[in-house]
Amino acid sequence: MKRIKRRYLLLEYEVDGAIEEHAFMATIWAAFYKLYGEHGASLANLAPINFDCGDKKAIIRTNLAVVDNIRTAIASITFLAGKPIAVHVTAVSGTIRGLIKKALS
């Protein structure tokens, strides 16, 4: 079976106050679903890896084939639970170690 290549994305978000990981992931799913539909969402294999509420950073994992679509969906997020929010992709890598290295450089 062909191995599925994955990518890890380091995200930084700007929002007033604290948000929960569940709400954050639900917003990314909703944005992706809105732009690419059920078929697109089924290809994403999106999963949360780490969520740091204090630093307002998160790491998510997705399939390589849809990284660009995920980035587009993330850029289109403007609200989370009624609060204005902006989410930025800081780094993309094939491994978590590589991601952290990129983020620190």
Place this chain on the structure above:
Amino acid sequence: MKRTFADLHLRTNTTDLRQVAMLTAKAAELGYKMVSTPLPPTMNLDEIRRLKAKCGEFGLDFASRLDIRPRNQNELLTQLRKMRRRFEIICVLCESKETARQAAKDRRVDLLSFPSLDYRRRFFDCAEAELAKGGNAALEIDTKPLLVLEGPQRVRFLSTLRREVSIALEFRVPVVISSGAAEPLLLRKPMETAMLTSLFGLQISKALDAISTNPVGMVERNRAKLKTDFVAPGIRQVKEGNR
């Protein structure tokens, strides 16, 4: 070579320096090197210099821009005659076909902008593109409506943009992507902006050109024209001769 990214359409109240500072600081943080905001036509050179200095504090190059919303062809020509030499970028907000056509063929116009939501008044078709190609004007697209619109309105907007971008590419009319944002949370990194443009069929390399090479090239060309030694395209005065 590293690209210089530009956002030529920040919507700020230019009299409120605090708001200008907030938005430009965010733009600098996101990786832009050049910004611009529509200025009132009455703004004098000292005020423009003050704005440039404010943006310079954040390492940004500020380009002065004027948005013209003419009611007819004559008004457009009058305003261009009066304002062209005072501003580095002239954008025409085309609200009628007559002004859109005139703006497209006039070499003094840099950017053509169309109302986002009124699809009947988006006059960027093949004829407009043909004129714009000869006249040096670029098509400006704001990303803000992509972020704030939802549902059928966004679908309609995307489909209109897809058509316009394909016409612009076919006729080799430069496309300039700007944010059109009035709040820092609506600003996106250049790469994210490029990704958003993939929604209406712009390839990533063309999208990056639309936020770097095209706007920066336009401003540099205009700055060269506004210098006192400029005579005509390709000709400039090197030194004064003896009389």
